[in-house]
Amino acid sequence: MQCLLVYDIPEDKIRSKVADICLDYGLARIQYSAFLGEMNHNRQEEILQKIRRRVGKHAANVQLFPICEKDLGLRKELSVGGYGFSVPSPQP
Amino acid sequence: MQCLLVYDIPEDKIRSKVADICLDYGLARIQYSAFLGEMNHNRQEEILQKIRRRVGKHAANVQLFPICEKDLGLRKELSVGGYGFSVPSPQP
Numbered sequence: 001m002q003c004l005l006v007y008d009i010p011e012d013k014i015r016s017k018v019a020d021i022c023l024d025y026g027l028a029r030i031q032y033s034a035f036l037g038e039m040n041h042n043r044q045e046e047i048l049q050k051i052r053r054r055v056g057k058h059a060a061n062v063q064l065f066p067i068c069e070k071d072l073g074l075r076k077e078l079s080v081g082g083y084g085f086s087v088p089s090p091q092p
Numbered sequence: 093m094q095c096l097l098v099y100d101i102p103e104d105k106i107r108s109k110v111a112d113i114c115l116d117y118g119l120a121r122i123q124y125s126a127f128l129g130e131m132n133h134n135r136q137e138e139i140l141q142k143i144r145r146r147v148g149k150h151a152a153n154v155q156l157f158p159i160c161e162k163d164l165g166l167r168k169e170l171s172v173g174g175y176g177f178s179v180p181s182p183q184p
Contacts (some may be wrong), residue, residue, distance in 0.1 A: 004096070004157060006097075006098055006123060006125075006126050007123070008123040008125075008126075008175065009122050009174060010175075011138070029152055030155065031098060031099070031100040031125075031155065032100050033098075033100075033123075033125060034098050034100075034110055034126075034155070038121070044168060047171060048168055051170060051174075052170055055172050056172075057172065057173065058173065059172060059173035059174075059175040060170065060171070060172045060173070060175055061123055061169070061170070061171050061172075061175045061176025061177075062169070062170040063122065063123065063126070063167065063168070063169045063170075063176075064167065064168040064169075065157070065159060065163065065167050066157055066163055066166040066167075067157060067163055067167075068160065068163055070157055070160075070164075071157065071159055071160055071163060072157075074157075074158040075155065075156065075157050075158075076136060076140060076155070076156040076157075077153070077154070077155045078140050078143060078144055078152065078154075079148070079152070079153050079154075080144075080147050080148075080149065080150065080151060080152045080153075081149065081150065081151035081152070082151075083100065083102075083151040083153045084153025084155075085102060085153075086116070090101050091105040091129065
């Protein structure tokens, strides 16, 4: 299932490590703090566990939203000044 | 329908104005750059139009994801150090 992962992490170093984890899990960056990609239930649990370990006791808020294809088709985007990352088409 | 709105806006002043618009539309802040709340199709178009006007030619990327109740029930959150905003229960 496609999942949107968004985070608020104040420390640069930790934030950067979490971004790397997201990319390692094959998620595509759609904004600086938002990633989108296919993850089944196990992968969702696994990435959150991995992020939890990496974050340790540092302040962080991470939210993962599984989004069905139908809803994903309703996504709307406003991009001004060429700002933002390109959103890949969902892979089957 | 519940909608998640996330943004990347580099200029503080513009970002703050867009946050105000989200709050004006009754969305709840769930992270610094993520808001969640009920909006029908018209309201979704309306808020994006309002944000577009406010952003003008300033760099911005705003993405709006309608998410059905079923998917919203699958949301997962990791919060460390009391970091993050409280997520309200969806209103019917």
